[in-house]
Amino acid sequence: MTSSTANRPSRLQGPGTVLVTGASRGLGRMLAELYAGEGWRVLACARQELPEAMASMLFYPLDVNDAASIETLGKMLKGTTIDIVINNAAVRGDTGGLASLRTDDFMEVMRINALAPLLIAQALRENLCLGRRKVLVNISSRAGSLAEGTLDDDDGDYAYRCSKAALNMATVKLAQDLRCENIAVLSLHPGWIRTDMGSPDAVVDIERSARGLKDLIDTTTMAETGSFRAYDGKAISW
Structure with missing residues (x-):
C-alpha cells in the first residue's frame, strides 16, 4: 500500500454504515433515505420516533441540546x-436582529449548532476509527462565512x-486533530433549501441539495479534509 493510499478514506466496494442526526425530517431525512436506498445501514438519530416510511432504518433517540443524550448515544x-x-x-x-437578541435563545442555538457536533465527534470517534470510510461531516452554512x-x-x-x-472553526480543528487517524472532516453548505428552516421561498430543491452533498461525502479524501464546500462542489471562503 502506498503512503498516498494509506492517507485517505477508501471508497467502499459495498454499502457501509452512516449515522445522521436530525434524521426525521428535512435535509437529514433526505440524506438518510438516499443512503438507505443504496443499501447502507442507516443509524437515524432524532428526538422523536421516525415516520413509518423510514422503518427500514435503525432509530436512535437523540436530543443534541442535551449533552447527556449525546453521551448515552455514544454508550449505546x-x-x-x-x-x-x-x-x-x-x-x-x-x-429579529440586535434588538430582539436574547441570551437564552442565543446560547441554545450555539449549543445545538456548534457544541453538539463537537460532542458527537467526541462520542463517536472510536466508531469512526473502526470504519473504512472515516468521514465526519458538519452541515454548515454559507451564512457562517465571514x-x-x-x-x-x-x-x-x-x-x-x-x-x-463557530462550527466551521470546529471543522478546521477536528480536521487537524483527527488527521492522524485518517478521519476526513468537512463543512458543507446545503444551499438555501426548501425545508421548514429554509422556507418555501428557498431556491434549491432539497433532493438536489442532498444528492450533491452525498456525492461530495462519498468521494471525499484526506486531500479535502478541513474544507468548506457547497452542495454543488464550489469552495466557500471562510
Missing part, C-alpha cells in the same frame, strides 16, 4: 463500526450565523 453505539457521521441537526433561532455570509442577504439571525462560524 460502543463497538459499532460507523463509516460516515453526518452532523445535520440544527436550529435557526431568532431572526467572507461571504452577508454578501446577498441581511437577515438578522445573529445566533445562527455565529453558531455556523
Whole structure:
C-alpha cells in the first residue's frame, strides 16, 4: 500500500454504515433515505420516533441540546463500526436582529449548532476509527462565512450565523486533530433549501441539495479534509 493510499478514506466496494442526526425530517431525512436506498445501514438519530416510511432504518433517540443524550448515544453505539457521521441537526433561532437578541435563545442555538457536533465527534470517534470510510461531516452554512455570509442577504439571525462560524472553526480543528487517524472532516453548505428552516421561498430543491452533498461525502479524501464546500462542489471562503 502506498503512503498516498494509506492517507485517505477508501471508497467502499459495498454499502457501509452512516449515522445522521436530525434524521426525521428535512435535509437529514433526505440524506438518510438516499443512503438507505443504496443499501447502507442507516443509524437515524432524532428526538422523536421516525415516520413509518423510514422503518427500514435503525432509530436512535437523540436530543443534541442535551449533552447527556449525546453521551448515552455514544454508550449505546460502543463497538459499532460507523463509516460516515453526518452532523445535520440544527436550529435557526431568532431572526429579529440586535434588538430582539436574547441570551437564552442565543446560547441554545450555539449549543445545538456548534457544541453538539463537537460532542458527537467526541462520542463517536472510536466508531469512526473502526470504519473504512472515516468521514465526519458538519452541515454548515454559507451564512457562517465571514467572507461571504452577508454578501446577498441581511437577515438578522445573529445566533445562527455565529453558531455556523463557530462550527466551521470546529471543522478546521477536528480536521487537524483527527488527521492522524485518517478521519476526513468537512463543512458543507446545503444551499438555501426548501425545508421548514429554509422556507418555501428557498431556491434549491432539497433532493438536489442532498444528492450533491452525498456525492461530495462519498468521494471525499484526506486531500479535502478541513474544507468548506457547497452542495454543488464550489469552495466557500471562510
